[in-house]
Each structure stands twice: as C-alpha cells, then as structure tokens.
Amino acid sequence: MIPERLGSFVHGQFRTSGKGEERACVIRETKLCMLHSATENDIAEGLNLNHEIRNISPYKRAEMLLKIADLLLSHTEQLAQLIVAEMGKPIKEARGEVAYAASYFRWFAEEAKRIYGQEIPSEKEGKRFSLRYFPIGGCAVITPWNFPIAMCARKIAPALAAGCPVVAKPAPETPLSMLIVATLIDDAGFPPGTCNILVGDEVAIGKAMTNDPRIRKFSFTGSTQIGTKLYAQCAPTLKKVTLELGGNAPFIVCQDADISSAVEGAIAAKFRNSGQTCICANRLLVHENVHTEFVSQFTKRVSSLKVGNPYDDATEVSSYINENSVEKVTIFKKDAAAKGGSLLFGEKAPHEPEIITGVTEQMRLFSEETFGPLVPIMTFSSDEEAIRLANQTEYGLASYVFTQSLFRANLYTEQLYYGMVGVNDGAFSAAEFPFGGVKYSGFGREGGPTGLYEYLSPKSISLMSS
Numbered sequence: 001m002i003p004e005r006l007g008s009f010v011h012g013q014f015r016t017s018g019k020g021e022e023r024a025c026v027i028r029e030t031k032l033c034m035l036h037s038a039t040e041n042d043i044a045e046g047l048n049l050n051h052e053i054r055n056i057s058p059y060k061r062a063e064m065l066l067k068i069a070d071l072l073l074s075h076t077e078q079l080a081q082l083i084v085a086e087m088g089k090p091i092k093e094a095r096g097e098v099a100y101a102a103s104y105f106r107w108f109a110e111e112a113k114r115i116y117g118q119e120i121p122s123e124k125e126g127k128r129f130s131l132r133y134f135p136i137g138g139c140a141v142i143t144p145w146n147f148p149i150a151m152c153a154r155k156i157a158p159a160l161a162a163g164c165p166v167v168a169k170p171a172p173e174t175p176l177s178m179l180i181v182a183t184l185i186d187d188a189g190f191p192p193g194t195c196n197i198l199v200g201d202e203v204a205i206g207k208a209m210t211n212d213p214r215i216r217k218f219s220f221t222g223s224t225q226i227g228t229k230l231y232a233q234c235a236p237t238l239k240k241v242t243l244e245l246g247g248n249a250p251f252i253v254c255q256d257a258d259i260s261s262a263v264e265g266a267i268a269a270k271f272r273n274s275g276q277t278c279i280c281a282n283r284l285l286v287h288e289n290v291h292t293e294f295v296s297q298f299t300k301r302v303s304s305l306k307v308g309n310p311y312d313d314a315t316e317v318s319s320y321i322n323e324n325s326v327e328k329v330t331i332f333k334k335d336a337a338a339k340g341g342s343l344l345f346g347e348k349a350p351h352e353p354e355i356i357t358g359v360t361e362q363m364r365l366f367s368e369e370t371f372g373p374l375v376p377i378m379t380f381s382s383d384e385e386a387i388r389l390a391n392q393t394e395y396g397l398a399s400y401v402f403t404q405s406l407f408r409a410n411l412y413t414e415q416l417y418y419g420m421v422g423v424n425d426g427a428f429s430a431a432e433f434p435f436g437g438v439k440y441s442g443f444g445r446e447g448g449p450t451g452l453y454e455y456l457s458p459k460s461i462s463l464m465s466s
Contacts, residue, residue: 002082002176007036008046008199009182012192015042018200023176025085027310027320032085032176037200043208047138047215049165050193054135058112061161065109067188068157069102072149075184079149079177086174087145088320089273090310100429101153101181104447107431111452112161128463133456135163136240137216140209142230144222145322146276148174149181154435154446155219156185156195162455164217167196167209171222173322175199206230213237217455220244221278224395224440242444242454244278244436246369247397250390251281251426252412254383254403255289258424262402263297265426266375269400271305272427274318274351275373276325278441279398279420279429282370283359285386288379295357295377299344302353302375317373319351326350329372332365336376339363367393383411391417397437400426419445 007016018037025032038046053061072079080094089097120129139159143151152168159166170178175197182197198205209215210233217240220230224245234241251269253262269281286294310318321329329350336356337343341363344355350372359366359378366376380386390399399418403409409423419437422428429435434448444454 002033002180005034005036006176006179008038008042009179009197010042010046010193011050011196012186014179015039018042026088027084035175035199038198038205040204042200043198043205046167046196046198047140047208047212048193049138049167049196049214050191051138051165052191053160053165053194054163056163058115058161058163061163062109062112064189065105065112065157065161068185069105069109071184071187072098072102072105072181075180079180082177082180083148083174084310086148086176087322088310088318089146089276090312090315090318092313092315093273094310097147097150100431101149103431104150104153104157107447108157108161108452111158111449115162115452115456122462126465128465130461130463132459132461133453134459136455136457137164138214139164139166139217139219139455140212140215141166141168141219142206142209142222143168143170143178145171145173146273148177151221152178152181154431155221158446158451159217159455160185160190160194162452164455165194167198167215169198169202169205169209172199172202207233210234210239211237215239216457218242219444219446219454224442227442240454242436242446243442244444244446245397245440245442246395247278247280247437247441248282248367248369248393248395249279249398249400249418250416251284252386252390252399252401253284253286253290253294254386254401254405254408255287256404256408257287257290257402258404259290259293259297261424262294263301265400265402265422265424266298267301267305267426269422269426270375271317271353271373274321274325276321276371278369280371281400281426282376283366283389284375284377285380285389286377287386288381291377291379295355299355302355303345305353307352317351317353321351321372325372328368328370329354329374332363332368332370332374335364341376361389361392369395383408387412387415391415394440395437396439397441398422
C-alpha cells in the first residue's frame, strides 16, 4: 500500500524532488519508505487549492464522502498496520481509529445535504430578509501524531462537505497515514487539488499556511504553546480559526457512584492510546468515603491490563509510547514521590500503567497534562471541593463525573468549566458529538451538528421587491 518513495501530495501527485529521509517502523527495525520534504515550490502549489469543489452539488459531495468512508473501511488492515508502524498504538485501537475516521466522512456526507438558510420577516412591506451559508474558502489544517487518521478526518470531512478545498500538514511523526488517506480522497472522485498534503519543514509550512490570505479557515489540534503561536500568525489575515489544544481532565467519583461502572469508565478514559490523548482522565478525584473501595477495584483492574507488543491483538497498552510521553511520565513520577505520593506498583517503565495515591495540588501532575499511562488519585470530601479542584486548571477540554444522583449530575454538568462533560461515560468521542474546549484548551467545535458551520460563511441578503 505504501510506495517506496513518498512526498507531499499536491494536485493528485506525490512530490519527491525535495530532500529525502528514510522512514522506519517505530516497533520493528524495518524500513517503511523514503519520504521527501516539500520544496518551496511544492508548498506554493499546495496552497494553490482547486476551488472547483464549491460548484459540485451537496448531494454529489455526499456521495463522494460516503465513498471515502467505504475506501477507508476496505483498507482497514493496511491502514491500521501503518498507524502502528508510525506511532505504536495497539492494533485493536488502530483498527478502531480507521472506523472512527470513516464515521466522520459518513456523518458529514449527511450534513452536506442539510446546509439550511433562514427566512427572516421584515417590518417593512415589500422587503424580504434571508440568511444563507456559503463555503468559507480555502482551508488549512494541522493534525497531531496520536490519531494520525481520525484527526485529519475530523477536519477534512466537514471542509469537503461544506464545499471547501483543504491543505493539510500532518505531524512529523506520522505523515504517511495522512498521505495514503489523501489518495483515497482522490480515488473517491474529488478533483485533484481538493485535498493537498504538505510534509517537511514544520515552521515553513505553518507560516505559509497562516500567512496566505487565500486560506480563510485554519484548524489546529496540538499543544497550547504551539496553538497560541499559530493563532497569532493567523491574525494579520483575519482567518476563522478552530483550536483544539491541551487538556487536564478531571475524573470525579462521587460517594454515590456505582464503583464498578466508575472503574470501567476510568479505564476507558485513561488508557486509550496508552494515555496519550487530550481527553484522557488526567486527575482522578475520588470521594473519601469510597476511596478505599475504588482504589482496590481499580488497582485490580489496572493490573489485569495486557501490556505488550502493539501488533498483538490481545495488547491493551502498548510497549511503545512517544518520547515526550516517556519524559513526562518519568519526571512526574519523581516529582510526586518526592512530595509524598505513593506509587502502588513501584518502579515501572514509563509505558507501563502506574497509580499514584496521596496526590496533592502541589504536584506537577495535578496541574500539567501527563500524556501517558500514569494515574494520579486524590480525595475530596464535598461536591464543592471536587468542583473547585476540577476547575483549578487553565485548561477546559474534557471532564468526567460518575454519580447515581440526578441532582449531582446536573450540578456538575453546570459547574464544571469544560467544553465536554461525560456523565457516567468514560468514552464519549463520536462523529455526532461536538468536540472542543474552553479556556486554554481552545475554541470552536469539531463534529456534531455544528461542525459543518465552522467551514461555512453566513451571508445576509435583503431583497426589495420592485
């Protein structure tokens, strides 16, 4: 499925005249391909998008989006193997990611046919007001390494559905997956140049995307540090921007929670992709009355997780995690232990699950995103304290609360300052679910019934009859 030489995918062709670099599997010592960086000319041509898509009817665009979904699913195994080779997540999760990516193309295929306007009555006779939506124009997206196919689908699918061409830059760790997806988009019938992919110099490509006035919409998923810089670069050309940035998700277990359900929810929220997701449960806040029971059940459940070779179907937590994750887990463990935290499993390798109890607000893992299989647990004594601790962060992406009380469910839903709240649900990500945060976690929503409107521009029309 992977050609021996790959490069930026521009107007239906791989560009391989730039500097080449051998790409190898992160798990096995095997060569994947030679990857060529984009030249200045490749970048310039990549930004010269084909706007013919805006003239294709929404129903035809929907057919092609459904075709992309079918192509993704028909290549599930090849794509999953490539995802594992590039970033090391368990093969079962990689297959799930392909299906998850396909679901975005299916969802937005249906949404493409439902771009509704609005008729607004005027107080003046003979005058009619209306509101219509049109494609915003050229779009640029930058995606992270932890979901190399799903994140590009979440951004590219609504752009195509809205009638906008896209230029994308994948993470330097995982460019191959998106390059292959781009060929499937072309195979589905979209005109060449509708979806271009640029790989190579991150700074040069990022600046070109943000500086070009032809790019009217910019979407980025990644760190808050990089996101704020890119946001500033977009300001001179007044682009519409969506940012999905860092997280510090609290996972709250109330005193009336079903402990077994809370344990399973915590496993789902924490260990997906070996803890390397922006919505991972970063801090477990457990009511003091159920702390002992929860920790006992949770420890037993974590101990049963299969850690090993990501190519093994039985593996639940990969033996490989990103180098930055290794560094953070190592630093946070040492910091927590020095400040009184207890490591329940002892000196485990960074990729192995570890639970820390006795966590305090002074520890780095309380205020910083870990991005690894490290689970901090702290107690609280009242709903007010739990809400205070949960909101005590500059981030506001995902949060979780487990309770059997309707009153508490409503209380936490209203008072948790986060873009998303999972009530008795540790795995809420879905194409139909609006995804996004507040505060330093960014703004805008991806997926769901509003996701399409991130790529549309409203136009108000006043019509005076003669």
